[in-house]
Amino acid sequence: MTxxxxxxxxxxxxxxxxxxxxxPEWPGVSLKVRSLQCRDFRLARDLLQQKLMRKLxxxxxxxxxxxxxxKLYAKHLLRGWKGFDVxxxxxxxxxxxxxxxxxxLREQIFWAASRxxxxxxxxxxxxxxxxxxxxATT
Numbered sequence: 001m002t003x004x005x006x007x008x009x010x011x012x013x014x015x016x017x018x019x020x021x022x023x024p025e026w027p028g029v030s031l032k033v034r035s036l037q038c039r040d041f042r043l044a045r046d047l048l049q050q051k052l053m054r055k056l057x058x059x060x061x062x063x064x065x066x067x068x069x070x071k072l073y074a075k076h077l078l079r080g081w082k083g084f085d086v087x088x089x090x091x092x093x094x095x096x097x098x099x100x101x102x103x104x105l106r107e108q109i110f111w112a113a114s115r116x117x118x119x120x121x122x123x124x125x126x127x128x129x130x131x132x133x134x135x136a137t138t
Contacts, residue, residue: 029083070097
């Protein structure tokens with residue numbers, strides 16, 4: 001099959017504003033998240049890494065960055081949730097996400113944020129030639 005290249009564009013407005021993403025593993029649960037490509041999240045993540053580099057005097061490990069990531073998730077990625085017995089607020093989310101036992105929720109936020117703004121990939125029924133046929137040589 002051939003993929004229509006123009007169908008691979010992402011929606012940058014959705015990436016920055018956020019969208020509701022259903023969590024397949026948790027029926028009835030939806031997360032409103034911004035994309036991992038969101039300008040604010042990327043900037044905050046980069047600043048965190050620089051701060052840790054200055055503090056530690058070396059490049060921080062993934063584990064050291066992950067310790068601080070829940071704050072970034074609550075502030076920059078997660079915008080709401082549905083299907084939980086606790087009402088969403090940024091403060092509540094920040095508190096819950098800091099709890100090491102809530103790793104599954106952080107993983108679902110990351111998963112959902114990686115899908116925000118993705119487009120539906122379109123396939124062409126018949127492959128169109130995207131190159132000129134070779135010329136005959138004699």
